[in-house]
Amino acid sequence: DIVMTQGVLPNPVPSGESASITCRSSKSLVYKDGKTYLNWFLQRPGQSPQLLTYWMSTRASGVSDRFSGSGSGTYFTLKISRVRAEDAGVYYCQQVREYPWTFGGGTKLELK
Amino acid sequence: EVQLVESGGGLVQPGRSMKLSCAASGFTFSNYGMAWVRQAPTKGLEWVATISYDGSSTYYRDSVKGRFTISRDNAKSTLYLQMNSLRSEDTATYYCTRVGYSGYWGQGVMVTVSS
Numbered sequence: 259d260i261v262m263t264q265g266v267l268p269n270p271v272p273s274g275e276s277a278s279i280t281c282r283s284s285k286s287l288v289y290k291d292g293k294t295y296l297n298w299f300l301q302r303p304g305q306s307p308q309l310l311t312y313w314m315s316t317r318a319s320g321v322s323d324r325f326s327g328s329g330s331g332t333y334f335t336l337k338i339s340r341v342r343a344e345d346a347g348v349y350y351c352q353q354v355r356e357y358p359w360t361f362g363g364g365t366k367l368e369l370k
Numbered sequence: 371e372v373q374l375v376e377s378g379g380g381l382v383q384p385g386r387s388m389k390l391s392c393a394a395s396g397f398t399f400s401n402y403g404m405a406w407v408r409q410a411p412t413k414g415l416e417w418v419a420t421i422s423y424d425g426s427s428t429y430y431r432d433s434v435k436g437r438f439t440i441s442r443d444n445a446k447s448t449l450y451l452q453m454n455s456l457r458s459e460d461t462a463t464y465y466c467t468r469v470g471y472s473g474y475w476g477q478g479v480m481v482t483v484s485s
Contacts, residue, residue: 299415306465307407307415309473318473350415357429359405359417 260285260353264362270370271341279336279365281351286331287314288355295355298327298336301364302347310349311336343369372396372474374466379479382456392449392466392476399447400424403469406440406451408462409478416462419451420469433459456483 265280279298287296294314299307309318311327314334324339338345346369351362378390392404406418419440420429428440439452449466463478 301415306475306477308475309471312471316471318471348414352415352417357420358431359420361415361417364414 259358260287260355260360262351262353262360262362264349264351264365267365267367269366269368271367272370273342274340277338277341277345277367279338279349279351279367281329281334281336281362283332283334283353283355285355287353288331294329294331295353296327296329296334297352297354298325299350299352300345300347301350302344305347307350338367341367341369345369372468372472374468374474374476376464376466376476376479379464379481381482381484383485384457384483386456387452387454388456388481389453390451390464390466390479390481392451394447394449394466394468397468397474399442400444404440404442404449405467405469406449407465407467407475408460409465410459410462413462418464421449453481456481458483 261284263282271277287294296314297312298310301307310325315327326337348364348366350364373395375393382388403422405420421440437455441450461483465478466476468474
């Protein structure tokens with residue numbers, strides 16, 4: 259199975275600052291079509307997960323351009339610019355390169 | 371408006387069975403693969419199973435293989451998860467989600483396995 263390992267944020271993050279969340283995979287997530295099958299989700303307290311980005315860097319519909327995904331085949335970053343109160347929650351990376359799909363353990367973002 | 375509404379959860383004893391349903395609306399259900407993802411209390415997300423748009427292909431995590439069955443009724447726009455031989459470690463909120471990049475998830479249904 260592909261293991262997804264997420265980093266920790268130095269919480270709390272001051273409102274208006276930027277935050278970068280890291281995720282590492284135990285195997286390259288680049289498929290033969292050239293796409294990188296890495297998703298980012300935000301789960302706010304008491305809510306279902308919300309898809310933020312897919313194919314490593316493509317924002318999902320309706321997602322603010324303050325969220326940007328980047329990375330290589332095995333190392334990924336979700337950058338949140340100008341952090342706001344509604345960005346608080348737990349962020350998860352997920353690989354859908356192969357079954358079983360696997361998630362990272364989550365990274366909590368708290369705001370100051 | 372796309373909606374995914376799970377039902378069928380509750381308290382069940384270890385070793386017993388339970389069937390979850392997910393009623394879909396607002397899109398052509400038969401065009402999309404669907405999946406179940408679960409989240410144990412205070413824990414992270416865990417993928418459970420996926421089914422193709424026509425039901426011809428299914429995939430499971432190892433810990434539920436042979437115990438859980440994902441299925442669908444495209445005429446009823448409904449996704450199912452039959453869970454047999456339930457264990458305490460299956461206790462979680464179960465979400466149904468549409469496969470793909472639209473990001474549609476249900477609100478989740480709680481399953482508690484306990485005597």
